[in-house]
Structure formats: C-alpha cells, structure tokens
Amino acid sequence: xxxxxxxxxxxxxxxxxxxxxxxxxxxxxxxxxxxxxxxxxxxxxxxxxxxxxxxxxxxxxxxxxxxxxxxxxxxxxxxxxxxxxxxxxxxxxxxxxxxxxxxxxxxxxxxxxxxxxxxxxxxxxxxxxxxxxxxxxxxxxxxxxxxxxxxxxxxxxxxxxxxxxxxxxxxxxxxxxxxxxxxxxxxxxxxxxxxxxxxxxxxxxxxxxxxxxxxxxxxxxxxxxxxxxxxxxxxxxxxxxxxxxxxxxxxxxxxxxxx
Numbered sequence: 001x002x003x004x005x006x007x008x009x010x011x012x013x014x015x016x017x018x019x020x021x022x023x024x025x026x027x028x029x030x031x032x033x034x035x036x037x038x039x040x041x042x043x044x045x046x047x048x049x050x051x052x053x054x055x056x057x058x059x060x061x062x063x064x065x066x067x068x069x070x071x072x073x074x075x076x077x078x079x080x081x082x083x084x085x086x087x088x089x090x091x092x093x094x095x096x097x098x099x100x101x102x103x104x105x106x107x108x109x110x111x112x113x114x115x116x117x118x119x120x121x122x123x124x125x126x127x128x129x130x131x132x133x134x135x136x137x138x139x140x141x142x143x144x145x146x147x148x149x150x151x152x153x154x155x156x157x158x159x160x161x162x163x164x165x166x167x168x169x170x171x172x173x174x175x176x177x178x179x180x181x182x183x184x185x186x187x188x189x190x191x192x193x194x195x196x197x198x199x200x201x202x203x204x205x206x207x208x209x210x211x212x213x214x215x216x217x218x219x220x221x222x223x224x225x226x227x228x229x230x231x232x233x234x235x236x237x238x239x240x241x242x243x244x245x246x247x248x249x250x251x252x253x254x255x256x257x258x259x
Contacts, residue, residue: 017074
C-alpha cells in the first residue's frame with residue numbers, strides 16, 4: 001500500500017512541506033527556541049526521511065510535477081526574523097549535514113537589539129549583523145525579506161505597505177549579491193495573509209510569499225499563498241513528534257483511515 005503522502009496520479013505535483021523556525025539556542029526555553037541537539041537530531045531525520053532542497057528548487061519541482069510517485073516527500077527549511085544564532089548555531093549544523101535553508105530577515109533590525117513583544121527575556125536575543133547575512137549567502141544559503149520592521153501587514157496603509165515590501169528588498173539588494181525573492185509574512189496567521197497583501201507582494205517584485213500556518217503542499221497552491229509548518233519545541237520536540245504530525249496532515253488530506 002502506498003504511503004499516504006504519495007500521489008496516486010502519474011505526473012502529479014510531488015507532496016511537499018516547508019518548515020518555519022526562529023531560533024536555535026540553549027540560552028532560552030520558549031516556543032520559538034529549539035535546543036541545539038534537538039535541532040541537530042531533527043536535521044538528521046529530515047535528511048533521512050525527506051528530499052530536502054532549497055525553496056526555489058522546491059517550487060520548480062512542484063511546477064514540473066513528479067515523474068511517477070516520489071519515494072520521499074519534498075521539504076524546504078526556513079527561518080524567520082534574523083536572529084544571530086541562525087548564523088552562529090543553526091547554519092553550521094545545516095552545513096555539516098548538507099542541508100539548504102532560507103533565512104527571512106527583518107532588514108531594519110539587523111545589527112541592532114530590538115525588543116520584540118514576543119521576546120520576554122531580561123535581555124533580548126541578538127539579531128544577526130549584515131556581515132553575518134552576507135556570510136550566510138556566501139555559504140550557499142538564501143536570505144530573503146521579512147519586511148523592514150515586522151508589522152502586521154493588514155494594519156498598514158498602502159504607502160506603509162509598499163515601503164515595508166520595497167525598502168526591505170532594496171536593503172537586501174544593497175547588502176547582498178543575490179537575495180532571495182521569496183517573502184515570509186510577519187506573524188503569518190490566516191488574518192495576516194489577505195489577498196490585498198498578496199497582490200502588493202507580487203507587485204513589489206517577489207516570486208512567492210509564505211505564511212506561518214498551514215501544512216502540507218499537495219499541488220495547485222498559488223506561489224503567493226504557500227503554507228508552512230511552524231515548528232514548536234513543545235509540539236515537535238523530537239523527530240517522532242514531527243513524523244506523527246506530518247503523517248496526520250497527510251492522512252487528513254487523503255482520507256486514509258478516516259471514518
């Protein structure tokens with residue numbers, strides 16, 4: 001019997017998922033921070049169970065469609081915000097295991113120490129510098145936009161929205177050789193990803209936009225409405241937790257085993 005993630009149609013889009021992380025560190029213990037060894041273990045599991053690829057390649061593979069049934073689902077790794085530990089801790093682990101990733105950075109926060117409302121530590125975690133962002137690109141990773149200041153896009157007027165989208169991309173182009181044209185919504189809940197914002201993102205020159213909710217990509221999704229699995233060390237602490245969650249998404253979609 002075929003695995004629940006396998007397409008039953010020859011030539012159908014390969015099943016895929018995009019995971020979203022924020023920090024990898026042993027300094028904090030919260031919803032946004034993966035312990036270092038737990039992240040290393042998760043990377044080993046992804047390498048074994050999925051075909052891990054860069055985000056643009058995942059989009060290309062899905063656009064071409066699968067040649068027969070894929071043996072493994074596709075997976076792309078992404079990080080949001082631009083914390084310094086992404087460059088100092090996560091990137092070396094990814095490099096060691098040969099895994100690509102895209103780092104979506106808040107361009108106005110790089111090299112600074114903003115106090116985000118969700119970071120309630122005595123001292124906020126450091127953001128990466130532009131030099132570190134350049135180092136990520138030189139190492140083969142992609143660096144993309146997460147806006148200038150991390151606002152909720154639907155709360156902005158048209159001029160503010162255009163500034164957040166266009167200025168962040170301009171800053172990336174100034175500092176980097178070839179920034180990613182993929183874009184990640186700040187917050188990324190369903191209410192943050194409306195059609196008006198999707199149109200503005202496309203008009204600003206981006207190739208795709210990604211939420212921070214959703215699940216598995218089964219084919220037919222608009223590149224400007226791509227879902228991601230937001231990883232939590234509470235709910236996805238170990239590979240078996242991720243596997244169970246991923247399989248449940250596949251079963252829910254396929255109807256296998258459902259009454």
